[in-house]
Amino acid sequence: MRGLAITSRGIEDTAAIEIKELVGANCKTGEGCVIFDFKSLRNLCILCYKCQSADRILYLIGDFEFGDFFDGMKKFISGLKLDKWIGESKKFKVECQREGVHDFNSVEVESRTAEFILNALKNKKADMKDYEIIFFVYIMNSKCYLGVDFAGFELNKRSYKIFMHPNSLRGTIAYALIRESGFKKDGTMLDPFSRDGIVAIEAGFYAADFPYNYYKKDKFAFLKLKMGIDFEKFFGSFDKKIKKPKAEIYCYDHLFKYVDYSRKNAKIAGVDKNINFSRVELEWLDIKFKKNSIDTIITNPPATKNANMDKIYNEFFYQSEYILKDNGLIAVISRMPDFVKKHAEKHNFSVSKEKDVWSGQQLLKIIVFKKKNI
Known part of the structure; x- marks a missing residue:
């Protein structure tokens, strides 16, 4: 299995080192991201809770280069088996982060990608508010990655930043x-x-x-996924290591x-x-x-x-x-x-x-x- 950590451009090497430290994964850096292997979905949960260098943590379904984006995405999705992510009655949403110059925008990507997924999986529903799974599209120039967002929010946005300087760092x-x-x-x-x-x-x-998402335990998207993890014990195993x-x-x-x-x-x-x-x-x-x-x-x-x-x-x-x-x-x-x-x-x-x-x-x-x- 492969994961994708989306980062700020320039800090990919730092993110790769941190991911290796946290879950022992082999990493390969890309532009604005790190691709890594992992053995258990628990590893993705760990990164969501503790990885200070990541903007997003995804289960990476796949990636492709494109000329015509929407034609490429349609063909890509038609060859996927998404049933394991969208079981009976599950609703989903699509989000997009895009870097580079394109003749389309992120809203169009979200809408059309949801359409392609619905065509591939009958009797499912896209819902931007009441959803159980987030398919995340990350586009960097002519490269596209599709994954499942395990956090469900932007990890780079720190909840402690209430009193802010005008030139505050991420x-x-x-x-x-x-x-x-x-x-x-x-x-x-x-x-x-x-x-x-x-x-x-x-x-x-x-x-x-100290896990920087210590106070956001109930916010993670991965809590909606059936992974057989006792999350009370999961969070507790890291919290007891705080020193x-x-x-x-x-x-x-x-x-x-x-x-x-x-x-x-x-x-x-x-x-x-x-x-x-x-x-x-x-x-x-x-x-x-x-x-x-x-x-x-x-x-x-x-x-x-x-x-x-x-x-x-x-x-x-x-x-x-x-x-x-x-x-x-x-x-x-x-x-x-x-x-x-x-x-x-x-x-x-x-x-x-x-x-x-x-x-x-x-x-x-x-x-x-x-x-x-x-």
């Missing part, structure tokens, strides 16, 4: 930034530009083995409003007790921390024209050089990477690695810096 991208930084579950981590606390919260989930993390996570900002946002969001998420919150100016970091005491600095620094950017970035890297361990790393995500690199260079930092990621249509770059003497 939870999935914040998680990818954390993993690219090399953050260890027993390390010391600082985000000095907390905004709404997303980076610290995602690190808190990861360090404590107080060994990591020290510091979430700072110079504005009290954003410290307050961060603390409130973390409380909603259930990880506030695992994070140290404080209003701290950049200039105070060398007072708050000893020299060479921080393992990783992970942050989404400001990128607004209204701020004195040169002053902020110079101070950030000046302070980082002092408090970061000699083998420590700084992971930054930014839409102005050249500006960031220019200021890092001034303070004895060099690029260790970098990669492009997309938040919707917005191109961002993750840059990991190390001290030049390492």
Whole structure:
């Protein structure tokens, strides 16, 4: 059996690593997705509950390349056996996520695909409100994937994000930034530009083995499927593994409003007790921390024209050089990477690695810096 994890473009490698860690699957990355094998439907449920890098988790029915999409979809569905998913009296809906330039839209895909399925399976009903199964169509340029959505909602939309900064990161991208930084579950981590606390919260989930969908147990689409799983025991088997993390996570900002946002969001998420919150100016970091005491600095620094950017970035890297361990790393995500690199260079930092990621249509770059003497 094969599964499909839909991700933000650019974080596919991170998602593949996480899926391997969670369910031991062999993974193959595609554009904006990861295809993986699995032995039990329980594995898909695990990923829905815990996989921080995925937007969607699907049972992958199949995939195809297309020229004429609707002709290709009709032929594809006609060759499938969907009876095991749609038993007696089951109703279904079709959803679509589409990336690329096409001469059709997602609503048309949903409508026509439902029509093709109904033609292939008589006496069934498509219902966009009262449904038991979701067929999900994922289109990336000229490639189409069809699967069964096991979560039933967008996993990248974090329910804890109530108090939001205008330039808030997606939870999935914040998680990818954390993993690219090399953050260890027993390390010391600082985000000095907390905004709404997303980076610290995602690190808190990861360090404590805290399922980020802990408070959404009753929302999953897979609960409607007959899989012979005792879901109370299923969720309990992971919840009992939640632990107080060994990591020290510091979430700072110079504005009290954003410290307050961060603390409130973390409380909603259930990880506030695992994070140290404080209003701290950049200039105070060398007072708050000893020299060479921080393992990783992970942050989404400001990128607004209204701020004195040169002053902020110079101070950030000046302070980082002092408090970061000699083998420590700084992971930054930014839409102005050249500006960031220019200021890092001034303070004895060099690029260790970098990669492009997309938040919707917005191109961002993750840059990991190390001290030049390492």
